[in-house]
Amino acid sequence: MVDYLTLVAAALRTVFTAPWPQNARHCQMLLLFVCVWPPLKVVTAICMALDHLLYPGFRKVKVTEPLFIVGNLRTGSTLLYRTLARDEQAYSCHRLVDMYLPAVTMKRAAAVLGRVDAALGGHGVRWLERAERRLFRAHSRIHETGWFKPEEDDFLLFNYLCAASMFELFPHVRRFRRFLFLDREMAAPERRRVMSCYYGLVQRQLYHQGAHKRFVSKNPLFTTRLQALAATFPDARFVCLVRNPANTVASTASMLHSIWYATGALPPGRRNTEQVLEFCRAFYAYPEEVLRPMGDRACFVVYDRLVADPARTIRELLAGLALPVPVSLEGVLAQANARQACWRNPHHYDTGTWGLTEEEIRQQFGAVYARYAFPEPGATIG
Numbered sequence: 001m002v003d004y005l006t007l008v009a010a011a012l013r014t015v016f017t018a019p020w021p022q023n024a025r026h027c028q029m030l031l032l033f034v035c036v037w038p039p040l041k042v043v044t045a046i047c048m049a050l051d052h053l054l055y056p057g058f059r060k061v062k063v064t065e066p067l068f069i070v071g072n073l074r075t076g077s078t079l080l081y082r083t084l085a086r087d088e089q090a091y092s093c094h095r096l097v098d099m100y101l102p103a104v105t106m107k108r109a110a111a112v113l114g115r116v117d118a119a120l121g122g123h124g125v126r127w128l129e130r131a132e133r134r135l136f137r138a139h140s141r142i143h144e145t146g147w148f149k150p151e152e153d154d155f156l157l158f159n160y161l162c163a164a165s166m167f168e169l170f171p172h173v174r175r176f177r178r179f180l181f182l183d184r185e186m187a188a189p190e191r192r193r194v195m196s197c198y199y200g201l202v203q204r205q206l207y208h209q210g211a212h213k214r215f216v217s218k219n220p221l222f223t224t225r226l227q228a229l230a231a232t233f234p235d236a237r238f239v240c241l242v243r244n245p246a247n248t249v250a251s252t253a254s255m256l257h258s259i260w261y262a263t264g265a266l267p268p269g270r271r272n273t274e275q276v277l278e279f280c281r282a283f284y285a286y287p288e289e290v291l292r293p294m295g296d297r298a299c300f301v302v303y304d305r306l307v308a309d310p311a312r313t314i315r316e317l318l319a320g321l322a323l324p325v326p327v328s329l330e331g332v333l334a335q336a337n338a339r340q341a342c343w344r345n346p347h348h349y350d351t352g353t354w355g356l357t358e359e360e361i362r363q364q365f366g367a368v369y370a371r372y373a374f375p376e377p378g379a380t381i382g
Helices: 002-017 022-054 056-060 077-085 096-100 104-119 123-135 153-160 165-169 174-180 188-209 220-232 245-263 273-290 292-297 303-308 310-320 327-341 358-364 366-372
Strands: 067-071 214-218 237-242 298-302
Touching (some): 002 022, 002 174, 022 056, 022 153, 067 077, 077 214, 077 303, 077 310, 077 327, 096 104, 104 188, 153 188, 165 174, 188 214, 188 220, 220 237, 220 273, 237 273, 237 292, 237 303, 245 273, 245 358, 273 292, 273 358, 273 366, 292 298, 298 303, 298 310, 303 310, 310 327, 358 366
Parallel strands (some): 067 214, 067 237
């Protein structure tokens, strides 16, 4: 309850401190937490309880050797995640629609409605597609978004108000820090509760999509909860994406400031570069500390290699993790390079925009440059 009231207060403050027309847009965030989240929470809680009556088998699902994709924001994790997710025979993941339908009861009801809609001509799907274009137009400029696209399942934890993205949205609320820096700043009993909730959500998704599949999760914000993930999923595998810090910092700064301006966490035109640097430093350093000792349970993949040859890189990382390449994945990989060849990065970032110099980036991330021999940072980054 304290976290909920803190969240509402944070959203409310943005409404009263922002000038018109920003405060009108920030009202949408406030209404989301005040008018949408509570009834959705009630419905979800009822459906989660019904799961135990209607689909009790989900509790017996064993999450075997799940694959977690972590690393800094803007490092190609979406490319890797969605390439694997295209193999629906071998891999299970959460889509955006699953964030709103976490219970098996909700997923099965939605599947029935989908079949009914298809029999009646698919009018409901077309309405969803129109809503998708309207709702996600702005966000898709940063990160391609859609109802049925694989998405970061940290958003599922908003249902329990323990999502790492709560601190991403409102970085000035120190109470929310523990959700992002979970391994080091959250008390052990609460940490176990959060991870137990997450484990149950994964069980439900596997039960719905197929318990024989390998679960795949992509969450840059999980990079600071690696120890909790390893304790909850003892046989888990980890892939950490690594990119030149000059690219990562500039791109991350652009993305986070877009979010902060939209939520009202930061007035338009103001910068919070130190928060960006804290995120980036932690997301580079913590995997080196936790994942390096894991041997073949973890691997590090350089962004440039992934985007240059996704098929080969994915085969190599699966081999490095002692995981098989499913036969069904071969067809996906055969098309991966052709898809990537058609992709063009529409964004170009200037580090100076965020008050950073090349020398500062070299100083802040000297260990990363030394380990990976990345080219020295330039002023304009693509």
